[in-house]
Amino acid sequence: MKTRLMKGNEAVGEAAVSAGCRHYYGYPITPQNEIPEYLSYRMPEVGGVFIQSESEIAAINMVYGTSSTGARVMTSSSSPGISLKAEGISYLAGSELPAVIVNMMRGGPGLGGIQPAQGDYFQAVKGGGHGDYRVIVLAAASVQELYTFTLLAFDLADRYRNPVMLLGDGLLGQMMEEVEIPQDLGDDNPPGKPWAVTGCRGRGRNIINSLYLDPHKLEAHNRKLQEKYKGIMEREQRFQEHHTEDCELLLVAYGTAARVSRGAVDEARALGIKAGLFRPQTLWPFPNRGLKEAARRARALLVVEMSSGQMVEDVNLGVQCRLPVHFYGRMGGIVPSAGEVLEEIKRIEGGLA
Amino acid sequence: MAGKGKLTIARDRCKGCGLCIHFCPKGILKEFLELNRLGYRPVSLEEEGECTGCGICALMCPDMVIQVERGEGA
Amino acid sequence: MKVIAKRPESLTQQAFHYCPGCTHGIIHRLVAEVIDELGEGGPAVGIAPVGCSVLAYEYFNLDMIQASHGRAPAVATGVKRALPDCIVFTYQGDGDLAAIGLSEIVHAALRGENFTVIFVNNAIYGMTGGQIAPTTLPGQKTTTSPLGRDTVLSGNPIKVCELLATQEGPAYLSRVSVHSPAQVRRARKAIQKAFEVQRKKQGFSLVEILSTCPTNWGLDPLKSLEWLEKEMLPRYPLGEFRTPGGEENGSL
Numbered sequence: 285m286k287t288r289l290m291k292g293n294e295a296v297g298e299a300a301v302s303a304g305c306r307h308y309y310g311y312p313i314t315p316q317n318e319i320p321e322y323l324s325y326r327m328p329e330v331g332g333v334f335i336q337s338e339s340e341i342a343a344i345n346m347v348y349g350t351s352s353t354g355a356r357v358m359t360s361s362s363s364p365g366i367s368l369k370a371e372g373i374s375y376l377a378g379s380e381l382p383a384v385i386v387n388m389m390r391g392g393p394g395l396g397g398i399q400p401a402q403g404d405y406f407q408a409v410k411g412g413g414h415g416d417y418r419v420i421v422l423a424a425a426s427v428q429e430l431y432t433f434t435l436l437a438f439d440l441a442d443r444y445r446n447p448v449m450l451l452g453d454g455l456l457g458q459m460m461e462e463v464e465i466p467q468d469l470g471d472d473n474p475p476g477k478p479w480a481v482t483g484c485r486g487r488g489r490n491i492i493n494s495l496y497l498d499p500h501k502l503e504a505h506n507r508k509l510q511e512k513y514k515g516i517m518e519r520e521q522r523f524q525e526h527h528t529e530d531c532e533l534l535l536v537a538y539g540t541a542a543r544v545s546r547g548a549v550d551e552a553r554a555l556g557i558k559a560g561l562f563r564p565q566t567l568w569p570f571p572n573r574g575l576k577e578a579a580r581r582a583r584a585l586l587v588v589e590m591s592s593g594q595m596v597e598d599v600n601l602g603v604q605c606r607l608p609v610h611f612y613g614r615m616g617g618i619v620p621s622a623g624e625v626l627e628e629i630k631r632i633e634g635g636l637a
Numbered sequence: 638m639a640g641k642g643k644l645t646i647a648r649d650r651c652k653g654c655g656l657c658i659h660f661c662p663k664g665i666l667k668e669f670l671e672l673n674r675l676g677y678r679p680v681s682l683e684e685e686g687e688c689t690g691c692g693i694c695a696l697m698c699p700d701m702v703i704q705v706e707r708g709e710g711a
Numbered sequence: 712m713k714v715i716a717k718r719p720e721s722l723t724q725q726a727f728h729y730c731p732g733c734t735h736g737i738i739h740r741l742v743a744e745v746i747d748e749l750g751e752g753g754p755a756v757g758i759a760p761v762g763c764s765v766l767a768y769e770y771f772n773l774d775m776i777q778a779s780h781g782r783a784p785a786v787a788t789g790v791k792r793a794l795p796d797c798i799v800f801t802y803q804g805d806g807d808l809a810a811i812g813l814s815e816i817v818h819a820a821l822r823g824e825n826f827t828v829i830f831v832n833n834a835i836y837g838m839t840g841g842q843i844a845p846t847t848l849p850g851q852k853t854t855t856s857p858l859g860r861d862t863v864l865s866g867n868p869i870k871v872c873e874l875l876a877t878q879e880g881p882a883y884l885s886r887v888s889v890h891s892p893a894q895v896r897r898a899r900k901a902i903q904k905a906f907e908v909q910r911k912k913q914g915f916s917l918v919e920i921l922s923t924c925p926t927n928w929g930l931d932p933l934k935s936l937e938w939l940e941k942e943m944l945p946r947y948p949l950g951e952f953r954t955p956g957g958e959e960n961g962s963l
Contacts, residue, residue: 307789307792307793309789333792333793335788335792335822337785337818338814338815338817338818339814341782341785341814341815342782342785342788342814342815342818343785345778345779345782345785345786345789345815346785346786346788346789346792347789348776348778348779348782348785348786348789349758349776349778349785349786349787349788349789349790349791349792349793350789350790350792350793351789352756352776352786352789352790353756353789353790353793353794355793357789357793371779372779372782375778375779379777481756481774481775481776481790482754482756482774482794482797483754483755483756483773483774483794483797483798483799484754484774489772489773489774489775490774490775491768491774491775491776491777492775492776492777493768493775493776493777494777495765495766495777643712650726652730652731652732653731654731654732654925654932655732655931655932655933656732656932656933656936659933660891660892677731690715692715692716693892695715695716695717696716696737696892696895696896697737697892697895698736698737699727699729699732699733699734699735699736699737699740700726700727700729700736701717701718701722701736701740703716704714704716704717704718705714705715705716705717706712706713706714706715707712707713707715708712708713709712709713
């Protein structure tokens, strides 16, 4: 297995190329600029297309166009830019077009800041744009995962004809780690795309569309989408556990917050506190089954996020409000330290004793 | 020249906008009195023998109601 | 007997939903006829964003994409970059192209994207019921300029061909009209030329077509053609604003 030292944002770009993506469209925004910068020279090297578009709105619509032709395509941005892409993501979902959208989250709301944050959980997981739709959301917690989840994102997008969002944050995008380049780059047998618009004559014409003026047809279309989402919820829940087998206090965190929480759990264990970590790798579908299992011996949960506690709602639903769910978070671009989280663990543990 | 044209009018597709009637150089297209399926008074060719098959009616028709044929040598 | 006018192959049998006398229908036919002429060389993809022509995917017998409001040039960019040998066109109205989608059209033109834009200018928002458009004439009454367009309040109408002609990107820019048989024939020639420019990979081509909106103008179809000629032509002069050979003809 090959290993490479890579920056998070570059890992995303290189993995996209490895996944066979030959079209990238994006607009500069910090802290994800290394993705377009990397692909601006990497795409031409592999005969691909790189366009720095006039706006995020244009970028996501270029994605819509290329995806319509059946080609793999990616865009990336950071929080305010994702807001601009929201309309296009809704259209992609409505027209059932595969696409990979990367969000290296920064602090908000509004222009916010450029430091790492996780305030876009609701936007990513609950919709973001208009209408009844879902986006598969992968949350990486390392440069390795930024690489492998980018590969996975393309496969899931094609398999389900659905946009997939890869969530990172400013920290993950900027940091460098060793990456093992896997032998297996994904689906050996990706699904064909007989629906794609290619201008071919000699077959029935294909239409990419999300407009259904007849409410019955629109409802039927929505039912079909919901059926698909049910299948995704059934099959695609992903998570990772750390010391959950006997844990009494279960931490739940994703991305950078999970890296910090893992350190805090290890320190708590050293103090004899039975803490564990449940780390969702898919935020939608939320790994309810895994969470329930991991929490079976827990007496309390602690959600750690770099936000005001957006994932708390899903954790509460996951354990069906049977257990107290505590929250510790920092906002505005501040990454909590393991020490801060440990203090919170000790405080809760004290209450349990 | 006269009498070389043949029009096939899809009467039920006509929205009665009257553009063909206005632009017909021979003035031989008229509004039909009976309403069509859409509820419009469709175009109709009054004097069949006078049509030269110039095609202007079809050129100006927004709904491709009129197919025009022209006799050879016209 | 020889058929000299019939429904082009590149249109489906579906009847247009357009209002009586609306010249969208004429323009659809012209585009379809020109695509028919491309024959085997012309597998085509059409892109229709929001506007009266949003249902164009029902009418063009081609692979079609329905796009969001104003974004067709970005979508077309994505299609053409993936299918460089495919004929790609957008079919956009004036609110779509010149208001909400101005950024996308300008940048597609600046990049010299090799697709064709059919730009239908009827000086009003048709689909939503006749609101003021970026192309609405000074003094023109609409549902959101009930006393007539006041340029102090709502600005001046935009001249898209003239605007794009100030830049180096586009290869072909032409403004035509469909208010008379002679003008319809000229419009057809301009559309032919635009698709030819694309087929030869010469770059971005746009044909602005002055069109009527009898319903929202509050005029019958015939009076609408007269209004177009009398009111729109002075503000929107016909002609070629850019050709690949450089032989612009501002007075077609």
